[in-house]
Amino acid sequence: MDAQEVTAWEGLPVCVAGLGVSGRAAARVLAARGARVTAVDARDDDAWRGHAAELEALGVTVRLGDGDTLPPGTGLVVTSPGWRPDAPLLVTAAAAGIEVVGEVELAWRLRPAGAAPWLAITGTDGKTTVVRMLAGMLTAAGHDALAVGNVGTPIVEAVLEKHDVLAVELSSYQLHWSSSVVPRAAAVLNVAPDHLDWHGSMDAYVAAKAKIFAPGTLAVYNVCDLTSRTLAERCERRAGFTLDVPAPGQLGVVEELLVDRAFTADPTREAAELASLGDVRPFAPHNVANALAAAALARSFGVPPEAVRAGLRSFVPDPHRIQHVADVAGVAYINDSKATQPHAAAASLAAYDPIVWIAGGLLKGLDVDDLVKTCAGRLRGVVLLGRDRERIAAALARHAPDVPVVDVPDTDTGAMDRVVMQASSLARPGDTVLLAPVGASFDMFADYPARGDAFIAAVRRLAESR
Incomplete structure (x- = not known):
């Protein structure tokens, strides 16, 4: 840390709003640079008091039980991504002309000279998968690479470490609170309605995503996603990815191969073979698109084709995302509990046929009509659970009147066993029973992993009983 870097933050009164992982990291880093940090959070329990004690030992003032009041004299607010723009403390700061930034923007400003460049990813779905695929490709090429953002090390700490390159996952929340971040290359994977309660409108949600394509950034876009494509059109440098045969300037699929016609010496006449469809795990159309997006970012950083293939082969899929649980009596059982909104569920439903679909939960105000209309021809049957199941029914x-639908109103701990049993009674050998709930889990479960775990356990009990 040089003297100039210290001086920029020395004595600055900063309010860190929220004591989650990113908030605590921001408070630690700012305190180490001599800022006068006050951290606030409405939560006040044993866990948060423990976090408070650790920060207070570093000289941070912590105020629990009151997340609404802006500390007097604040010169900068660093907000956690979960805090909505209409939170009283943030509204007060904005009205007073006090700048509000997120941990990502703070991290960008804290980067030392010669800091690792960023390869950034956003999108409604697939961010974590792509950032982890990308990190694997970069590592296979011999780079000291780290996946950060919504995964792994808090980015505000990672930027101060020595790395060759950072693979950065950015949510719409994080981008909303960013203003000067300029990745070397960035991808918008897809854009569909989500988090509209936080952003206030679809236009505001898209505007947040658009920030990742900063001036000078190479824009990686989804040829088949209108919003992604439109956002990239205003960028001087861009590369597309598609599940079709790629045009010059794109990555795509030729027969069973993933190929690059964007980062070769002569994209007009030359294509580089990167991997085969068999190297993509789990195999599904949307995951092939994820692999191509990761490959485009890796290739923009000079990663050779063989490292792209090696990175894909080393990738271990996250649980609860198109996870094959078991085959029982000739029926495949797939856990995609992470499909918590229509766009994610559509990707899963497009990967299988015929399907017994398990759906339901909290729809968060999102419409499911288009989803049901699109997937109706693939459905053998549907089992519904959760609070908003009547809307799906x-x-x-309207769109699949001949498809058998079983309603399971139970919410007790044994409900998932009854759901799986009903699904098994509808399925025939060769079918897929797919948990792609299209809703959040909090009406019945602690989170989507808990819902997925309940499904896995129920399927295993079903297998043991056969």
């Missing part, structure tokens, strides 16, 4: 009645 209504869409099925």
